[in-house]
Each structure stands twice: as structure tokens, then as C-alpha cells.
Amino acid sequence: MAKFTAKPNDLLKINYNPPQTDWMDTPVEIREHMYCHPSKKKDLDTVGFPNGRDWRVADEDWKLPANWEQTILEGMQALLKKYRSFSVFMDICVRCGACADKCHFFIGTGDPKNMPVLRAELLRSVYRGNFTLAGKILKKIAGARDLTVNVLKEWWYYFYQCTECRRCSVFCPYGIDQAEITMMGRELTNLLGLQIGWSGGPIAACYMKGNHLGLEPHTVKSCIDLFSEDIETITGIKIEPSFNRKGAEILFVTPSGDLFANPGTYTAMGYLMLFHELGLDYTWSTYASEGGNFGFFSTNEMAKRLNAKIYAEAKRLGVKWILGGECGHMWRVLHQYMDTWNGPADFLQEPVSPITGTKFENAKSTKMVHISEFTADLIKNGKLKLDKSRNDHLKVTYHDSCNPARGMGMLEEPRYVIKNVCKNFYEMPENTIREKTFCCGSGSGINASENMELRMRGGLPRANAVKFVHDKYGVNMLACVCAIDRATLSAANEYWVPEVGVTGVTELVANALVMKGEKERTLDIRLEPLPGKEGSEEVS
Amino acid sequence: MKTLFPLFAVITLIVLVVAGVQYANMQFLFGVIIPYLAVATFVAGLIYRVMKWASSPVPFRIPTTCGQELSLPWIKQDKLESPSGTLGVIGRMALEVLLFRSLFRNIKLDMREGPRIAYGSDKWLWLSGLAFHWSFLIILIRHFRLFAIQLPYPIHVIESLDSFLQIGVPMLYITDVVILAAVTYLFIRRITNPLVRYISLPADYFPLFLILAVAGSGVLMRYFTKVDVVGVKQLTMGLISFRPVVPQGIGIIFYIHLFLISVLFAYFPFSKLVHMAGVFLSPTRNMANNNRMVRHVNPWDYPVHVHTYEEYENDFREKMKSVGIPVEKE
Ligand code: SF4
Ligand code: SF4
Numbered sequence: 001m002a003k004f005t006a007k008p009n010d011l012l013k014i015n016y017n018p019p020q021t022d023w024m025d026t027p028v029e030i031r032e033h034m035y036c037h038p039s040k041k042k043d044l045d046t047v048g049f050p051n052g053r054d055w056r057v058a059d060e061d062w063k064l065p066a067n068w069e070q071t072i073l074e075g076m077q078a079l080l081k082k083y084r085s086f087s088v089f090m091d092i093c094v095r096c097g098a099c100a101d102k103c104h105f106f107i108g109t110g111d112p113k114n115m116p117v118l119r120a121e122l123l124r125s126v127y128r129g130n131f132t133l134a135g136k137i138l139k140k141i142a143g144a145r146d147l148t149v150n151v152l153k154e155w156w157y158y159f160y161q162c163t164e165c166r167r168c169s170v171f172c173p174y175g176i177d178q179a180e181i182t183m184m185g186r187e188l189t190n191l192l193g194l195q196i197g198w199s200g201g202p203i204a205a206c207y208m209k210g211n212h213l214g215l216e217p218h219t220v221k222s223c224i225d226l227f228s229e230d231i232e233t234i235t236g237i238k239i240e241p242s243f244n245r246k247g248a249e250i251l252f253v254t255p256s257g258d259l260f261a262n263p264g265t266y267t268a269m270g271y272l273m274l275f276h277e278l279g280l281d282y283t284w285s286t287y288a289s290e291g292g293n294f295g296f297f298s299t300n301e302m303a304k305r306l307n308a309k310i311y312a313e314a315k316r317l318g319v320k321w322i323l324g325g326e327c328g329h330m331w332r333v334l335h336q337y338m339d340t341w342n343g344p345a346d347f348l349q350e351p352v353s354p355i356t357g358t359k360f361e362n363a364k365s366t367k368m369v370h371i372s373e374f375t376a377d378l379i380k381n382g383k384l385k386l387d388k389s390r391n392d393h394l395k396v397t398y399h400d401s402c403n404p405a406r407g408m409g410m411l412e413e414p415r416y417v418i419k420n421v422c423k424n425f426y427e428m429p430e431n432t433i434r435e436k437t438f439c440c441g442s443g444s445g446i447n448a449s450e451n452m453e454l455r456m457r458g459g460l461p462r463a464n465a466v467k468f469v470h471d472k473y474g475v476n477m478l479a480c481v482c483a484i485d486r487a488t489l490s491a492a493n494e495y496w497v498p499e500v501g502v503t504g505v506t507e508l509v510a511n512a513l514v515m516k517g518e519k520e521r522t523l524d525i526r527l528e529p530l531p532g533k534e535g536s537e538e539v540s
Numbered sequence: 541m542k543t544l545f546p547l548f549a550v551i552t553l554i555v556l557v558v559a560g561v562q563y564a565n566m567q568f569l570f571g572v573i574i575p576y577l578a579v580a581t582f583v584a585g586l587i588y589r590v591m592k593w594a595s596s597p598v599p600f601r602i603p604t605t606c607g608q609e610l611s612l613p614w615i616k617q618d619k620l621e622s623p624s625g626t627l628g629v630i631g632r633m634a635l636e637v638l639l640f641r642s643l644f645r646n647i648k649l650d651m652r653e654g655p656r657i658a659y660g661s662d663k664w665l666w667l668s669g670l671a672f673h674w675s676f677l678i679i680l681i682r683h684f685r686l687f688a689i690q691l692p693y694p695i696h697v698i699e700s701l702d703s704f705l706q707i708g709v710p711m712l713y714i715t716d717v718v719i720l721a722a723v724t725y726l727f728i729r730r731i732t733n734p735l736v737r738y739i740s741l742p743a744d745y746f747p748l749f750l751i752l753a754v755a756g757s758g759v760l761m762r763y764f765t766k767v768d769v770v771g772v773k774q775l776t777m778g779l780i781s782f783r784p785v786v787p788q789g790i791g792i793i794f795y796i797h798l799f800l801i802s803v804l805f806a807y808f809p810f811s812k813l814v815h816m817a818g819v820f821l822s823p824t825r826n827m828a829n830n831n832r833m834v835r836h837v838n839p840w841d842y843p844v845h846v847h848t849y850e851e852y853e854n855d856f857r858e859k860m861k862s863v864g865i866p867v868e869k870e
Binding site for chain 1 (some may be wrong): 545589592593595597598604608611612614615618621622641647651665669726734739741743811815822824825829830833834835844848856860862865
């Protein structure tokens with residue numbers, strides 16, 4: 001595959017007028033830089049996914065297993081029986097088009113099959129043709145079609161061009177959620193071993209080693225030890241976090257991405273500093289060393305299998321409750337699925353902040369609290385000493401990650417935290433934030449490098465709103481509570497608005513946090529000189 | 541093709557009823573048997589559809605949250621867009637069903653030079669949708685007068701409100717104008733908006749034409765080609781009391797109207813029109829966002845294979861010990 005070299009202007013020639021031919025008569029054109037490579041056989045085998053094999057997307061022959069049509073149709077039947085959402089959503093769309101221009105992939109590509117409604121029709125047409133009387137008799141007139149290899153390829157192409165962000169669902173008068181339909185579509189493609197590598201690899205790694213990156217226990221520890229050294233350089237304070245420690249009060253779980261790559265690592269340092277300052281009785285786990293869940297982007301069962309480690313580890317270590325770091329899809333899973341899959345967590349206690357005594361009533365069953373909820377409560381109760389001015393050089397905006405916004409409803413907590421640690425905060429335009437927020441363009445396991453054009457196109461609506469506040473207010477930093485965002489928006493900003501960096505909310509907190517016994521800070525969390533403080537030592 | 545087929549279908553229906561009543565004298569078929577069958581199909585079909593949906597469980601609680609969750613006591617929860625209890629869910633559903641809350645959010649993409657992506661307000665779909673559905677409902681209620689010996693008071697009130705402009709004889713019902721305008725707008729929107737036209741199926745045009753024809757024939761009957769009102773009432777009272785009678789000389793336009801309504805009723809459960817019932821079963825709207833407070837149970841949950849801590853420690857025991865990470869088995 002040739003390297004992706006297109007310049008932003010090349011991508012901006014977007015044509016929103018659909019082609020002359022009807023969509024059913026327009027065969028899918030699988031384009032380079034718009035799709036991810038297939039999953040390796042060994043990764044699928046590791047977790048027991050069926051039909052692992054070596055195949056290439058660009059090849060005509062995908063080496064589909066014999067009887068694949070039957071596998072898909074039986075799979076569909078089973079899903080219709082298992083999920084009311086799927087069954088209802090297949091029947092009630094009126095094609096009003098309210099969702100049509102709400103998808104970031106449609107906005108960025110102009111490809112009509114990226115309209116959520118049409119993405120759904122790709123599957124719905126086969127549903128009609130095989131599961132409804134009208135479709136069986138009237139065929140195309142009823143909007144029905146047969147399942148063919150080309151239809152399957154089209155499904156695959158477009159179900160991995162949906163980041164399951166749920167923005168379409170907000171605007172649909174019946175709440176039809178294309179994310180849910182994409183999840184069903186991906187369940188089906190998984191039956192045929194059509195997983196993408198960027199999900200398949202992390203899933204296998206997470207299953208065997210505890211985290212998506214495949215960090216082994218000693219490496220998890222050494223990553224965190226390295227952060228501790230940097231923290232000592234910045235603050236003069238030595239931090240010694242614990243791992244797999246029995247009897248700790250709190251288990252802390254966060255996505256492994258933050259242990260490895262900038263700028264996520266700075267957020268991880270932020271956690272360490274915050275917890276140290278509070279004297280929190282907590283532990284990291286190397287076994288449950290992943291908050292995220294790429295299984296969620298393959299099958300429901302896989303997601304449950306990966307998620308099981310969190311409660312299992314909490315039980316083994318005998319902690320009282322669980323605190324979760326910043327991550328988007330991780331919180332959709334924890335908020336809407338974990339308790340159902342692997343609960344009831346009756347071996348844990350209802351979460352109470354040991355610092356403020358606040359009971360987190362909203363988490364009394366699942367027993368897992370979001371770091372922004374936890375931090376907002378600390379600030380509200382005056383438990384943190386904060387020097388806002390250390391963030392004065394930043395003009396910050398906040399990106400609501402899809403899942404905390406639309407699958408959880410956590411909108412105010414991070415904003416409250418940011419406003420308490422930063423002087424300069426500016427919101428992006430109203431139609432691009434909160435429940436209407438735009439995806440980073442690379443969620444749901446498609447943040448690979450070979451599909452960079454797709455990612456940049458999908459990231460355009462978000463980046464464009466960032467550019468708006470950059471031009472208007474001089475915003476130079478985008479804060480978020482998502483590890484995937486920290487990686488993907490760094491790339492999208494670099495492409496569309498290179499002037500704006502990306503940070504986790506907890507990094508901002510740590511930068512402002514005045515710690516007991518710290519030396520005068522001249523460096524920020526990124527070990528870069530703190531503006532306004534560099535020269536202070538010489539001057540005084 | 542996508543528009544022509546449904547258009548011809550509706551025209552064929554009209555030809556069919558005209559031929560049947562005018563030339564073949566099948567008043568009893570079109571005036572009694574088909575209406576009965578249509579209502580029976582409507583009821584049975586709707587029950588079947590709802591039962592079918594309801595027979596699939598809701599394994600996970602997946603509301604699409606459109607507002608602030610319930611969290612810390614000093615953070616204001618959005619009780620309607622992110623309800624945490626039954627009352628809030630009822631409120632959210634009421635807003636959705638009665639006022640089309642989500643359509644009200646609608647915005648329109650506007651890609652400008654720069655690029656500067658803007659999102660303009662676009663309330664026309666919401667307005668026409670609301671106008672259409674409400675006038676349809678009011679007209680339907682008005683028709684109950686045909687099935688009552690004495691005009692019930694609520695219907696009287698609705699009728700007088702609906703004709704408050706007091707124009708013409710018989711007095712003009714506002715809903716008659718509104719429904720024709722709204723459906724016409726929805727049709728024009730469907731063929732002129734390139735995106736909406738692209739996603740449209742024959743099954744989207746057919747109900748539009750059918751409803752237009754139903755409303756059109758009704759309007760014709762009331763304001764232009766008069767029918768024998770006494771005869772109509774005799775027929776409808778006969779239907780409702782299960783002692784059907786077919787008075788002579790009612791006028792063909794009435795039979796057209798009645799037949800098209802019958803088709804609409806019978807078609808309803810087997811088409812996208814079931815969204816009327818389906819919206820109540822949509823899990824992204826009808827569930828409370830209390831996920832971490834109250835455990836949701838999945839009826840088909842089953843145990844799965846996991847990679848246990850024991851297996852994990854077996855894989856990495858030496859490495860763990862070498863960096864001082866505690867292990868279960870030394
Ligand atoms: S908004 Fe909903 S009903 Fe309208 S086209 Fe989209 S999915 Fe269908
Ligand atoms: S869930 Fe998001 S990515 Fe998928 S179709 Fe809807 S808006 Fe597009």
C-alpha cells in the first residue's frame with residue numbers, strides 16, 4: 001500500500017451530491033487508505049474466534065468459509081431474537097433523513113453510504129429480503145436484496161467506517177442507533193473471521209496479558225516507575241505506587257494506552273501525582289491493566305470476556321471499590337454493560353470518597369467511579385490546593401468524547417474540573433459539543449495507520465470546530481477524557497489545526513496541583529519549561 | 541420508478557373501487573367487507589408486530605444520553621434528556637412522541653469555504669412532521685362523530701376549535717388545509733432534497749400518495765362534490781353496531797375515501813408506518829440512565845471463557861517476582 005500523502009486541501013473536495021445510480025446498483029468501491037488490514041489468524045485463534053485465515057482486503061477472493069451465507073443469515077436470526085434494539089431498528093426507520101448529515105464520516109467523505117440511514121439500509125435490505133414477507137415477494141420494490149459477496153464486502157467496508165459514536169441516534173426521532181446496528185454488523189462479520197487487525201491484535205493481547213498493548217507485568221511496572229522518576233524531576237517528590245496489592249481500599253483501572261504514548265502518559269503521571277497528594281490507599285493491577293475494551297468492537301461475548309478481569313481482580317485483591325481513569329468507550333462499557341455482564345459486584349462496597357466522605361450514589365451498584373466525578377468532588381470540597389496560573393499559557397477547549405457524552409451523560413464534571421484548574425476556557429460551537437459532540441474519527445478500533453485518509457476525513461468536523469475556537473480565541477490546547485482521543489486527535493489536529501495540542505483533564509489538574517513538600521516548579525508535566533516560571537529562580 | 545410505481549399503485553386502487561362500485565355494484569364488498577377486514581388486519585397485524593418486538597428481550601440498558609447524568613448532588617441533572625427514573629423516562633417519551641423532541645434538534649450541514657463547517661437550524665422537517673401527525677390525529681378523532689348517535693362533547697369541542705376561522709359553508713377545518721400542505725411539503729422535500737431522495741424507497745412514497753389521496757378525497761367530499769350524509773351515517777352506524785346496511789346512492793367519492801382508508805389501515809402494520817408503535821419500544825429512548833445505580837439483568841446471559849488470574853500468574857510468575865510484584869504462589 002502506498003503511503004498516505006494527501007494534503008488537507010486534497011481531502012476538502014467533498015461532493016455531497018449522491019451519484020446518479022441508485023445505491024443498490026452502485027457497487028462498493030474499496031479504496032486504499034480507507035480501510036484497516038485484516039486480523040492475523042493467530043490473534044483470532046488465541047481467543048477462539050472462528051475462521052481465522054490469511055486474507056487480503058484488496059484481493060478479489062476473501063477466502064470465505066463454505067456456507068457463509070447460511071452462517072450470516074442464521075447469525076442475523078439469532079441477533080434479532082436476542083436484541084429488541086436490533087429487531088425494532090430494522091423495522092421502524094421512515095427514512096426521514098434527519099440523521100443523514102450528522103455523521104462525521106459523511107461530512108468528511110460525502111459518500112452517501114456513510115449516511116447513518118444508508119449504513120443501516122445496507123443491512124436492512126438483506127433483512128427485508130430474508131425475514132419479511134413483503135421483501136421476499138416484492139424484492140427490490142420493497143427495498144430488499146439478496147446477500148451476495150459484494151453485499152458482504154460493502155457491509156464490511158462501511159461497518160468499519162462507523163465509529164459507533166451514536167451521534168445519529170441523538171437526532172433520530174425514534175432513537176435509532178446506528179452504533180447498535182454496526183455492532184450487530186460486526187458480530188456478523190466476526191462469524192466469518194473478518195475482524196480487523198487493529199482490533200484483533202489488542203483483543204488477543206488483552207486476553208492473554210491484561211492490556212491492549214500487550215505490556216507484561218514487569219513492563220507495566222517499569223512504565224509507571226519511569227513516570228515516577230519524571231515526577232520527581234518536576235516536583236522533587238518521590239512516588240512509590242503499588243501493584244496488585246491486596247487489601248488496598250481502591251483498585252485503579254485505566255486504559256493501557258496512557259502508559260505508553262504521549263500525551264496520554266502525562267495524564268497517567270497526573271493520576272500518580274493526584275493520588276499521592278491525597279494519600280489514597282489504592283493499587284494498580286497488572287492483570288486488570290486495561291480499562292478499555294476492544295472486544296466491544298468485535299462481539300458482545302468477547303467484550304464480556306475481557307471485561308471480566310476487572311471485577312475478578314477487585315475481588316481477588318479485596319478492595320472496596322474501583323476508580324476508573326479517563327477513557328471514552330471504556331466508560332460506555334463500564335457504565336452500560338459491566339454490571340450486567342459480570343455483576344453483581346456484591347463483594348464490593350458502595351463507593352465513598354475517603355477524602356471528602358461523599359457517597360457516589362450514582363455508582364452504588366456497579367461500584368465504579370469516574371476520575372472526573374471523583375476529582376470534581378475533591379475540588380468542590382476544597383481538598384485540592386491549586387495554582388491555576390501554571391496553566392495560564394494554555395487556552396483550553398473541551399472535547400466531549402462520544403461515549404461519556406452519549407452513553408453516560410457525563411458533561412459537567414470534566415468542565416467543572418477544567419474551569420477550576422485553568423483560567424482560559426472556551427467552548428466550541430454549541431452544535432459540536434455535549435450530546436452533539438463529534439467523534440475524533442478513529443474510535444471503535446479503527447485508529448490504525450493504513451486507513452489514515454478515513455481517519456482524517458472522519459476527524460474533520462471535530463478538528464474544524466477546534467480550528468474555529470483557535471482562530472477566534474487563540475485556543476491552543478484541547479482537553480479530553482479519552483485515551484483514544486489523546487492519540488487520534490493529536491493526529492487529526494496535527495493534520496487540520498497543527499497549532500492545537502491535546503491533553504487529558506487530569507494532566508491539567510496535576511499541572512495546577514500544589515503538592516505538599518514540592519519544590520518550586522519550573523517544569524510542566526511534559527518536562528517543558530513552565531512559562532512565566534522559568535526565570536524565577538535566577539531573578540529572586 | 542421509485543415514485544411512479546407507488547403512484548400507479550394508488551391510482552390502480554382508485555380505479556378498482558370506482559369499477560367495483562360504479563359498474564359491478566359491489567357496494568357491500570367495499571362498504572362493509574373490506575372495511576371490516578382492514579380493521580381486523582390492522583389490529584391483528586399491530587399486535588403481531590408488537591409481540592414480535594417484545595419477544596426479543598432487552599439485554600442491556602442502552603439509553604442514548606442527551607443531557608447531564610445524575611451524579612454529584614450539586615451538579616444539575618437533565619431529568620428529561622438523561623432521566624434516572626421512571627417519571628423522567630415518561631417525560632422523555634412524552635416529549636418525543638407528542639412534540640418530536642429529537643427532530644426539533646435538527647440542524648443542517650453547511651460546508652463553506654475555508655473550510656468552515658457550519659450547522660444551520662433546520663426546523664422544517666420537525667414542523668411539517670408535527671403538523672402532519674397532529675392534524676391526522678385530530679381528523680381521525682373528528683371522524684368518531686360518524687360512529688356515535690349523539691355528538692360526544694369532546695368531539696364537538698375539537699370540531700369548533702378546528703373550524704374557528706369560521707370560513708365558508710360547511711365551515712373550513714384548519715386541519716384539512718394543514719394536512720394537505722404538510723404531506724405535500726414532505727413529498728416535495730423527499731424529491732428535492734438530494735440526500736433524502738437518494739435514500740427513499742417506493743415504500744416511502746406509497747404512504748405519502750395514499751394519505752394525500754385519502755385527505756384529498758375527504759376534502760372533495762366535504763367541500764365540493766357533496767355526498768348523502770345521512771346515508772353515510774347509516775352505513776357507519778351499521779358498521780359499528782355490527783348490523784351492516786348499505787344505503788343506496790351515497791356517491792362514489794365516499795367509497796373511494798373509505799377504500800383508501802381501508803388500504804391504509806391494512807397496510808399499516810406491515811410497513812414503516814409501524815414506527816408509531818415501535819417508538820415506544822426503542823431502548824435508546826425508553827430506558828432510564830441509572831446504569832450504575834440499578835443492575836440490569838440480561839435474560840440470555842451465559843458464562844464465558846476468561847483468562848483467569850491464575851493462568852496469568854502462571855505465565856508471568858517469574859517476571860512478576862523479579863520486579864517485586866506480589867504473587868499468590870511463590
Ligand atoms: S433519523 Fe431515524 S428514522 Fe430518520 S432516516 Fe435516520 S434512522 Fe431513519
Ligand atoms: S454511530 Fe457515529 S459513525 Fe456510526 S453512523 Fe452514527 S454518526 Fe456515523
